Amino acid sequence: MNVYLISRKVLQAVFLILFVVVILYVLLRLMPGNPAELYIRNLKHPTKAAINSIYKMYGINPNNKFALSSFLVYLHQMFTFHFGYNPAELSQSIYSMIATALPYTLIIFGVASVGSFAIGIPLGIVTAFIRGKKSEGPTLVTATILNSIPFFVMAIIVYLIFAVYYPIFPLAASHYRLGPFLRSPSFSGFLVLLHYFAMPILTLLIIEIMGHLITMRSIMVSVLGEDFIQTAKAKGVAQSSIMFHHAARNAMVPESTRMALEFALLMSGAVITGIIFEIPGMGILLYDNILIENYPVIEASLFILSLVVIVSYSSVDFIHAWLDPRVRV
Numbered sequence: 001m002n003v004y005l006i007s008r009k010v011l012q013a014v015f016l017i018l019f020v021v022v023i024l025y026v027l028l029r030l031m032p033g034n035p036a037e038l039y040i041r042n043l044k045h046p047t048k049a050a051i052n053s054i055y056k057m058y059g060i061n062p063n064n065k066f067a068l069s070s071f072l073v074y075l076h077q078m079f080t081f082h083f084g085y086n087p088a089e090l091s092q093s094i095y096s097m098i099a100t101a102l103p104y105t106l107i108i109f110g111v112a113s114v115g116s117f118a119i120g121i122p123l124g125i126v127t128a129f130i131r132g133k134k135s136e137g138p139t140l141v142t143a144t145i146l147n148s149i150p151f152f153v154m155a156i157i158v159y160l161i162f163a164v165y166y167p168i169f170p171l172a173a174s175h176y177r178l179g180p181f182l183r184s185p186s187f188s189g190f191l192v193l194l195h196y197f198a199m200p201i202l203t204l205l206i207i208e209i210m211g212h213l214i215t216m217r218s219i220m221v222s223v224l225g226e227d228f229i230q231t232a233k234a235k236g237v238a239q240s241s242i243m244f245h246h247a248a249r250n251a252m253v254p255e256s257t258r259m260a261l262e263f264a265l266l267m268s269g270a271v272i273t274g275i276i277f278e279i280p281g282m283g284i285l286l287y288d289n290i291l292i293e294n295y296p297v298i299e300a301s302l303f304i305l306s307l308v309v310i311v312s313y314s315s316v317d318f319i320h321a322w323l324d325p326r327v328r329v
Helices: 003-030 035-041 048-057 068-080 094-129 136-148 151-165 179-183 187-223 227-234 239-276 282-291 295-323
Strands: none
Touching: 003 068, 003 295, 035 048, 068 295, 094 136, 094 187, 094 239, 094 282, 094 295, 136 187, 151 187, 151 239, 179 187, 187 239, 227 239, 239 282, 239 295, 282 295
């Protein structure tokens, strides 16, 4: 892979991150109140000097929310990951709050991303080769319906089936702690983790697998009409080789583009399902702090989630280069 491609993708990622940072700064400061006020409310007897010190600590000008000095302090906090302390609980750093919550969401996001891709792609390939048969119609109709269901609706359906009517999984995972497993991973610990995380992961998998199936099937049907496929058939190449080594490899390039576009949707799905199933991850963290207008925690959380999505999105470009040699030129 050439240096130009790498540097271009890195610059694109940097500009995306800067854009997200600016949008977060503007949107949250258009809302009423500010983090300094929340901090001051938690002080028993705030003096004028203490109030001025708090405004200075947050880099806030009470007369102008969009002052340059405020923006510079904000940029420094975001890009050094020194988000300060939680105004609602002064002894707790925002960084530690995110570091505790983020692994829960990343596990759901990561397993759902890899699992949907690993299962949906082969199903799409197989569906492309049964086109015209009786089983194709019901398969596509089912996939289209399931892919059209919003995450929060599918989460409720999964919740009712697997936790209420057939209580296979726990109703909530609010008491589960990931720390012991991360410190000393084990197979039994992994099974316990899956037991608690099964429903949010299953919610995302069902929707995303169907999406990959539909997209891959459509691309495969188009690729199977190409001249090089007909040439391979004329040469007597085995059907399985045509399916996976010729058609599927060429169809994977546009399909991987879809995967990149789905990262943001999957992350939002991981956050939403985390709230519904009471996973103590970024969803619960955001929800609790939105209710009390805790802007510093909201800013930092959204910034970290955006960072994960942008890095994941940018990595797909390197997968393109591996799948399609023309990208390397």
